[in-house]
Amino acid sequence: MSQADQLVASREDGSEITRLSVPQGTGWCVLWRHSVKGFEVSDCYENRAGHMVLVKSHLPDFAAGLGHIPGRGRQVSDGQGGYFILDIDEPVPGDAYVLRPGLGPVDHRLQVGDTVVSLSAVAPRERVRIALIRNTE
Secondary structure: OOOOOEEEEEEOOOOEEEEEEOOOOOEEEEEEEOOOOOOEEEEEEEEEOOEEEEEEEEEOOOOOOOOOOOOOOEEEEOOOOOEEEEOOOEEOHHHEEEEOOOOHHHOOEEEEOOEEEEHHHHOOOOOEEEEEEOOOO
C-alpha cells in the first residue's frame, strides 16, 4: 500500500515545521484569529487528485480585511452573524503558498483532523511555505 500525500509546512531555509498525512479526498484548514476582532477565521482546503484546492472559508463577521468576492464561491449565513463562503473550488498554483504567521493572539494554525499545529508558536513573522507534496509511489 502506498503512503498518503503530505501537507508540509517549512521555513524559508527548507527546515520542516510539520509534515501531516492528507490522503486524496481529505481536507485541512488554516485557522487564525482576526487581529482586531479576535474571532477565529478558517480557510479550508482539500487534496483533490494530489492537488491543493481551496474549498471553503468561514468568517464570523464582516470585519476589516474580510469579505466575499462575487463570482468566487457562494456566501451563506452561518446563522450566528457570520458567513461561510462555500464551493470556492480554486486550485492553488503549484500546490503551495507562502504564509507569514502572525504573532501571539493571531495564532495561525494548521488543522488536519484532530491534529492542530501552531505556526505562530514556532515561526512568528517568518515566511512559511505550506505545500501539498504528492506521493509518487
